[in-house]
Amino acid sequence: MEQPQLEVRSKQLVEVDGLQFKDLNGNGELDAYEDWRLPPQERAADLVGQMTIEEKVGFMLINSRFTGYQTEDHEPKSHDGVLDERIIEAGTNIFATRKVFGTTETIERMHLRHFILRENEAPSRVAAWANAMNEVAEGTRLGIPVLITSNSRNENGEMVFGMNDAIGIFSTFPATLGIAASVLGDQADGGDASIVDGFAAAVRHEWVATGLRKGYMYMADVVTDPRWQRTYGTFGESPELVSDIITRIVDGLQGEELGPDSLSTTIKHFPGGGPRENGFDPHYAEGKWNCYPTPGSLETYHLPPFEAVAAKAASFMPYYSAPSVQRSVYQTFREEEVYYEEVGYAFNDYFLRHVLRDRLGFTGYVNSDSGITDNMCWGVEHLDRPSRFAKAIMAGTDMIADSNNIEDLQAAIDQGKVSMSRVDEACQRLAVEMFALGIFDGQTYVDAPAADEKVKASPGWALADEVHHKSVVVLKNSGGTLPLAVGSSAYVEVFHKSGEQAELKTKQAREEITAAGALQVVDDADAADVVLLLLDPQSGDYFNATPGLLELTLCEDKPLRSIAGEPYTETTVSDLRRFRDLAGAARERGAKVVLSVNVSLPWILDDVEPLADAVVAGFSTFYDAQVDVLTGRTPAHGKLPITLPASEAVIAVDEDGICASPNDVPGYAKDAHMPEGMTYAYVDADGNTWALGHGLRYG
Template sequence: MKQPDLTVTSKSLIEVDGFKFKDLNGNGILDAYEDWRLTSEERAKDLVSQMTTDEKVGMMLINQMNMGKAKKEGDNTQVLDEEFEKADGSPMKRRDKYPSTETMERLKLRHFILRDNMPSEDIAEWVNKVNEVAEATRLGIPALIASNSRNENSDVTIEGDKTEGSFSLYPGTLGIAAAVQGELSAGADYTLVEEFAETVRKEWLAAGIRKGYMYMADIVTDPRWQRSYGTFGENPDLVGEIISRLIPGIQGEKLSEDSIAMTIKHFPGGGPRENGFDPHYLAGKWNVYRTPGSLEDYHLPSFTKAVEKNPSSIMPYYSAPSIEKSHWQAIEGEIVPFEEVGMAFNAYMLQTLLRDKLGFKGYVNSDSGVTDNTAWGMEEASVPVRFAKVVNAGTDIIGATNDVGNLKAAVVKNFIAPQRIDQANVRLLKEMFDLGLFDDKTYVDVEAAKAVRLEQAGREKAYEAHLKSVTLLKNEAGLPVGKDKVYVEAFHKNLEKAEKITQNAREVAKELGISLVDDYKEAETAILFLQPESGDYFNATPGLLELEICEDKTNIAMNGDTYKETTLSNYKRFEKIADEMRAAGKTVVASVNITLPWILGNVEPKVDILIAGYDTFLKAQLEVLIGNYQPKGKLPLTLPKNTAVIAVDEHGVCVSRNDVPGYDKDKYFREGMTYAYEDTSGNVYKFGYGLTK
C-alpha cells in the first residue's frame, strides 16, 4: 500500500501504523473518513455521520463562484472574490452572492461552478486558495470545482490556434461530430474522439477543475432548439458512440484521482421541444412526444450507452413531459406514466427509468435554478416544497443556487427523510473521495498547470479536427479556389462583430499566401463567411426562432404582435456582392456556420461553392478552400428545405414532427412532401451528406 503525498495548510498530519493521514477534524485521532486505506463508500458514510444538518444541506447545493482576478471592476489582484453582490433577477444572479469565504464557512457549500476564463495557472492558484479556506473549516471537507465544457471554440473573432489560452480548442461539438463522420466514412475509427477526451482530461486535471457539466447526449429533433449547437447532432447511434468513448476517456473506466468526473446531460433528452422553445422560459416548458415510440427509439439510446460507461452523474432537463400534447410512450413494453413536472422533480424518470431500468449508479445533478424560476409543474408550490419534491424524486444536488435556508426548512419540517439526505451526501462525498480530493489531490501544482497550458500537442490535434470538420456542400466551380485577387468579408447579426471576423479572416488569409483585394469588384473570387444567429439564449424570443438567413424579416410573436427577426444584419450586402460577382462571371464562395440547422434557400443558389463550419477556425476553412486539405466533414444534422416544412399552424402544431430527427421526418409527412434541403445541383443536405471533391 503506497503512502499518498499529503499536503495540509491549516490542519495537521498524524501517523498511524507507519502511515501519515490528514487530521481534518483536528481531534488528534484517525477517523474513518480520514483513512485513505478504506473504500470511498466507508469514508463517505463515516463523514456523513459526523456532519450537521447545515453541512449536509450545503453539500447538496452547487453555485457559481468567481475568481478575484477575473473581475472587470474593482480590485482584481486578490485570488478569491470576497465581494457581496445583490441579486438582480437575471439568470445568473437569481440570489444574493456572498463572499467566497463566507459561502464556504457560513453557508457550508463545497461544490462550485467556475465560469471565468483565465490562464490555467491562475485557475490552479484559485483552486488552491479555495481549498485552503475549506480545509480550515470544522471537518476540513474540500471543495469540488465544476465547469461547463471548455475545449470547443465558440468565437471566430479570435482564432484559438493563435493564442496561448488555457485549453486547446476543438471545433464546436457539431463540428466534432462532422469530423468523426468523415473519418468513419473513410474507413477510420473514433480515434479523434479519444484524442479529444485525453486532451480534455489532461488540461482540466492540471488546472484543478475536477467535474465537467458535459457532454450533451441529447438528440436534435426540433430544428429551432437553440441548444442544438452544444449537441453531437441528430443521430442516436453516432451520439451514443461518441458519448460512450468520451466518458472512459475523460473520466476513466472508474473514477480515480486522475479523473474528471463527468455529468452527462440532459436526461431524458431535451430535443423534443415544442417548436424550439427552450425550457429556460415558460413557452418551452414541455417535452412533446407526438410520435409513437419516439422516446425509446430516438431520445433514450444515447443515454443508455452513456449509463453503460458509468458517468459520475446525470443532469435532467428543465422540461416536463406533456400528456395532452404527446402520444403515449412505452419503455420495453411498459407504459410511461407521464407526470407533468420538470425532469428533476420526476420520480419515474429518475428512479424507475434512469436507475431501475437503465442501471445508473451515480448521482443526479439538477440543472440551474429548478427551485426558482424554472420549477415547471411546481410553480404554485412553496420553495421548501419544491426542494422536497426535487430531492425526494431522486435529485442529489441542486444546480446554481446557494439557497441553504429553504432546503434546510424542507429538512426541519420533515418534508424530506433524514435517510434521503444522508443518501445524497454519501453519493456526493463518494465522488470527492474517489477523485482524491481529501488526500493528495486537494491542491494542484501551479507551475505544472502553466506547463500544460503551454504545450502544443493538444492544440495540434485540435486544429486537425478543425480541418476535418469542414463540410463541402456544393462545388460547382471546383476546388481549390485561386489565391489571387481574393475578396474576403464576414457577415453577422452584430455588425461590429462582423467587422472583427472580417479582419481576422483577412489576416489569416494573408498568412496562407492569399492575395487580397479591398474591393469585391476587383476580385476574381469572393470568400464570404456567414455567421448567422437567431434569437438570444438568455432572452425568450417573441415568436418562433428564425432559421432562414435573412435581414429584417417580419414575424409574428406569440401574442399576435409583429416583430422583426434578423439572422444576418448585413445579408443584403452579401446578396449584392454575390449577385454582382456571379453576373460578372466571377467565383463566389460562402461558408455558413452551422450552430442551428439553417435554411439555405437565400444563400446556396447565389454561390458557386458552399462549405459548412461549426465554430471552425477560419484558417482551417481557408486551407480547405485553397487545396491544402481535402474536405472530409459530413453533416451532423439535416438542413430543412424551407419554412413550409417547419411551419406551425394556429394550434401550435408543426407540420414536421418535433420529436423525430431530420433524417426520419419524411416518414411522417403527407405523400410527396420531403424535409431535407435540395440544392441547385441536386444534392440533398441530409444527415451524413458531404462532398470530398
Template sequence: MTQPTLEVRSKKLIESDGLQFKDLNGNGELDPYEDWRLSPAERAADLVSKMNLDEKVGLMLINSRFTGYQTADDEPKSHDGILDERIIEAGTSIFATRKVYGTTETVERMQLRHFILRENESPNRVAAWNNAMNEVAEATRLGIPCLTASNSRNENGEMVFGMNDAVGIFSTFPATMGIAAAVLGDKADGGDASIISGFAEAVRQEWRASGIRKGYMYMADVVTDPRWQRIYGTFGESPELVTEIIGLLVDGLQGDELGPDSISTTIKHFPGGGPRENGFDPHYAEGKWNCYPTPGSLDKYHLPPFRAALKAASFMPYYSAPSIKKSVTQEIDGTDVPYEETGFAFNHYFLGTVLRDRWGFKGYVNSDSGITDNMCWGVEELSRPERFAKAVMSGTDIIADSNNIEDLKAAAEAGMISEHRMNEACERLLVEMFQLGLFDEKTYVDADAADELVKASSGWELADEVHRKSVVVLKNSSGTLPLAAGTKVYVEVFHKDPEQGTTKTAQAREEVGAAAGLQLVDDANDADAVFLLLDPQSGDYFSATAALLELTICENKMLTAVDGSETTETTISGLDRFRELATSARERGAKVVVSVNVSLPWILDDVEPLADALIAGFSSFYAAQADVISGAYPAHGQLPITLPASEAVIEVTDGVCISPNDVPGYDKDQYMPEGMSYAYVDADGNVYRLGHGLRYA
C-alpha cells in the first residue's frame, strides 16, 4: 500500500515498518485504528472497543453547526473568528429544542463529530471552518475527526432551510426536476442520462475541495400526490427515471466504492415520501401518514429508486408513518407488509426486515431531523429516552439535528439500547469516516485553494447547458416560437411577493436583453411580444396550510379551510396586471409568451388560454429561457411530472382525494371516475403528461 500524506496539528506522527501513522490517542504506539493498512471495518471495531459511552453517544448524533463568519463581532468566536462559540438557548426552531453550545464545547465535552452546514459561505471559508473543527477534534482523547454534511448546494432556487440551504456558490444547475426534464429530452433525442454522471462529478469535485464530505441527497421520492410541498426537490414522477438517476448519482458521487475521493450519499426519504395524505407533509402532525390506497403502489412506484441506491453510504427514513386505516394491503417482494404505525425511523420492519435482511443494505441509517422531539409520529407517548431507544433498536444508527446527549445516554444506561446495538451503530458510522480518509490524508483540506478549485470545476459549463435543456415548450400556437430575429420583447416577472417580483424582473430583463436576436423594450405597448414569467409559491413544508395546498394561479382566492372556516390564498401577486398585459398584447397583434416556474404541478387553466406560447422552467436561468424562445437553443426539455387538468381531478371529499395519493400522475387515469382524465389538455390539444415537450419544426 502507498504511504498517504498525513498532517497533524496537535498529535504526533509515529513510524512503524518504515511507514508513518498518526498517533491519534497519543500513547506512542500504533493502534489498529491508526493503521491505514487495515480495512475500515477492522479499524472501526478496534476504535469502538476503546470508546467510552460518552464518546459513542456523541458519535450517534448529528447537529446543525454555525460557522463564526456570520456571528456578530461582540459574540464569542475562536480560531481567528472561524468557529462559533456562542451558547444559543433552546426553542429557536422546530429542531433547536435544546440549548446549543459553542463549537469547542460541543466537540470536546459533548463528543459530537457529525455536523450539518446550512450557511451559504465560500469554499475557502467552508474549508477553513472544517479544518478548524478538526483541529479541535484531533486534540481530544482518541482524535476522532469531524464529518460535515450538507443538503444539496448545486441547484438554483430560492433558499429554503433543509432543502436549498445554499445557492450560487458552487456550479449552479436548474432545480432537480429541471435536471430530470433535460434527461428526458436527451432520451427523446436518442441519447442517455449521461449528464447525471457529469453533474455528480462536478458536485464531487467541488464539495471535496471545501471539505464537505457527506450529502443529504438526493431525494429518491417518486411524486404521487400533487400537493406535496417538497415536489420541487425531487426528480419527478417516473419510477423508472428516478431509479436511473439515483443509481447514477450514487455511482458518480461515491465511485465504485466509498473512498478518499468520494462524497458520501444519504438517499432520502425511505421508503418514499410521495404518498402524502392530500399533500400534507410530516414536518407537522396533519401530514404524519403515508397512505397506500392503491393495491401494489408501494412496490411498483415508490421502492424501485431505493433498490437502485443500496450502494449508498446511508439511507434517511421519512418522518411519516404508514397508515393502516388509510391503506390497503401492500406487498414487498411478494410478502404482505405488516404495518406498524410509527415513523419510518422507528419502524423495524422497513429498516430491519426489508432494508437489511432482504435487500442486504450494508450502510447506516440516518434519521431525519428532530424525530425524538417534534416529529416523533407513532411514539409521541414515549419519553425522550424511550424514543431514542425505539429508533436505535429499530435500526436507526444516527439521530439528526440533535445534541441531546443526555437522553440518548440515559437510554443506554437504562439498558433500553443494548451495548451490541450501540457498538454496531458506531462501527457503521466510523467505517464511513475511515473509507473517506478522514482519519488519514483527508482530515484537512487546502483552504486557500478551495475557491479556485471550485471555479475550475467542469460543472459550470455543464450547468449552463442543462439550464437550456431543462426548458419545456408546452404550447406553441401557430409557430409563435422561436421569436424572429429583431423581435421587440417586453419582460416582466410575477411572484407571490411583489418585492421579489420587482427584483426578479430586473434580473430577467438584464438576461433576456443579452439574448441573441431579441430587442428588449421598456414599454409593453412597443413590444412585438410580451414575455411574462410566473413564479408561483404555495405553502411551507414546515407548517400546514389552513386549506389544502393551493395549485391554481390565483390572488386573494377565497378557500374553505380544513376546519370549515374561510381563508384566502395567493400564489401570484399582480394577476390583474398579468392578464391586462396579455390581453392588451393580443388586441394589438403582439404575441404572448408565458413561462411558468414548475416548482409544483400547477393547474394552468386560467393561464394557458392567455398564452400563444407557454413554456415551463424549473428555476431555469432567465438567459436559458431567452435562448429557447429566441431559437438560439432548440426546444428540448420534457415534463418530469403530469400537470393536473383542473381542481376537479384533485378534489378531496371527506378526506379522500378523487385521484389516489399513491399513484403518479401519468398513471392516475386508470383510477379516475369514468369520463374524467387527470392530465391538463390545452387549446391546441397538447396533453401535459409526463414526457410532454414540443420541438420546433
C-alpha cells in the first residue's frame, strides 16, 4: 500500500518503518486502528475495543445537522461561522423529540459521528463545513472522524424535506423516473442501461469532492400501488429494470469495493415500499402496513432489486412499514414460508436476520429510516423508547436515524435489553465503512476551495442534458402533430396546484423555451400556431395522510368523502377551467394543442387526453429539453417506466378496503388479477396503450 497524504489539525503524526500515521489517541504509539496498512475489519475491532460505552452509543446514531450558513448572525456559531452551535428545542420536525445541541457539543460530549446534511449549499461551503466538523472530531479522545450523509442531490424536482437538496448546484438530471424512461428508450434501440454508469460516476465525482461520502440512495422499491406518493423517487415498476439500474448505481458509486474514492450507498427501502395499503405512506399511521394480497408477489416483484445488490451495498435501509397479516396471503421466498411479524421492518428480526443476512448474504450494516423510535414506530408503539431501541437493535438494525437520543439507547443497554456483544457488532460494522472510505487517513479533509470547480468540471452536466432529452415520452401523436415545425409560434402556460407556483413555472418555461430558439413564444394564445399546456399536478403531502384516498385524477375542488365518511374537496391542478378553455379555443380555430404532463405519480388522464392533439410525459424534465423533442431537434426516445391507469374504476377501493387492482402487483401485470371485463392500462383515442414501455417515435 502507498503512503496516503495525511493531514492533522490538532493531533500529531508518528513515524514507523519510515511511514507516517496519525496518532489519533495521542499516546505516542501506533495503534492498530491508526495503521492504514491493516484491513478495515482489524482496525475496526481495535477501535471498538478502545471505545467507552458512551462513545459506542453516540456512534450508533445519525442525526440531521445544520450548517452555520443559514443561521442568523446573532445566533451562536464557530469556525468562522461554518458550524452551527445553536440549541434547538424538541418538536421542530416529525423525526425528532429531543433537544438538538450545538455541533461541537454533539461531537465532543454526545459522541455522534454520523450526520445528515439537508441544506442546499455550494460545494465549497459543504466541504468547509465537513472539514470543520472533522477538525472538532479529531480533537476528541480517540480522534474518530465524522461521516456525512445526504439524500440524493442530482435530480430535478420540487423541494421536499431532505430531498432534491441541491438542484442546479450539482449536475441535475431528471427525476429517477426520467432516468428509467431514458434507459427503456435505449433498450428499445438495442442498447442497455449503461447510461446509469455515467450517472453514478458523475455523482461519485461530485460528492467526494465536497466531503459527502455516503448517500441515502437510491430507492430499489418497485412501484405496485399507484397511489404511493413516493413513486416519483423510484425507477418504476419493472423488477428487472430496477434491479439492473440499482446494481449499476451501487457498482458506480462504490466501485469494486469501498475505497478512498468511493461513495457509500444505503439502498432503500427493504423489503420494498411498493405494496402499500391503498397508497398510504408509513410516514403516518394510516400507511403503517405493507400488504401482500397476491400469491408470490413478494418474491416475484419486491425482493429482486434488493437481492441484486445484497452482496455489494454497504448498507440497507428498512422501510417504516410492517407486514400485515390481515391484508396478506401466504407467501414464500426460496421455497420457505414467509413469516409475518407485524412490526416495522427495522424491528423485524425475520426480515433483517433471516431474509436479508441468511438468505440474501448481506454483510453490511442496517441503517434505520428517520424517527423509528419516536413517531414512526409501527408495531412497537406500546413500548417505551428504551425498549424500542432494544427491539430494533436486537432485531439487526445497527444505526438509528435522525436521532440524538443517547439517553434512551444508553438506558436500553443499562437495563440489559441490548447486549454489549450486539453493540460491539453494530459499531464494528459502522467503523469498517469509515476505515474503507479512508476517512481516518487521507480522506479526513478535502480541498474546500477547489470543490466548486471540481463539481463544475464534472461530466455529469453534459450527461444530465442528454438524459433530460432522452427522458421525454411521446404518449400520443394524432395526425402527425409532432414534430412541430421549428419557428412555430407557441403559447406556453404551466398549470400547478399552487397558483403562485404556476405563475413562477410559467415564467421559467417561457424563458427556457425562448432561449432554446425552437419555438417563438407569444403572449396571445389566439395568435399561436401551437398551444403548449404543461400540467404539473400535485397530490397529497409527504408527511400527512389525505382525508381519503390519494387523488390521481386531474381535478379542482372535487367533492370527495374521507375514510370516516366526512365530505371534503381535493385539487390536484388549479385553474382547470382555463386549461379547458385554452385547449377548446385552440382546436376550434385549427391550432394544435400539445399537452405535457409531469409524471410524478401515475396520473389518470382520461379527462384531459381527448383535449390534446399530442401528449408527452416528462419527469421533472427541463422545459427546453421537452421542446427540443417536440420540434424534432432531438428524436423522441423515452419509454414509460410505469403504467398509467385507465380510470378511477381500476383503482377503486371498496368498503372493505380492497382495491380493484392488487396493491402488490405492478401495473404491467395487473390485468391477470382484474375483475372480469376490466383492463388496467389507459388506452387513448388513437388506440395507444399507456403501459410500461410505451413511447412513440417520429417517422
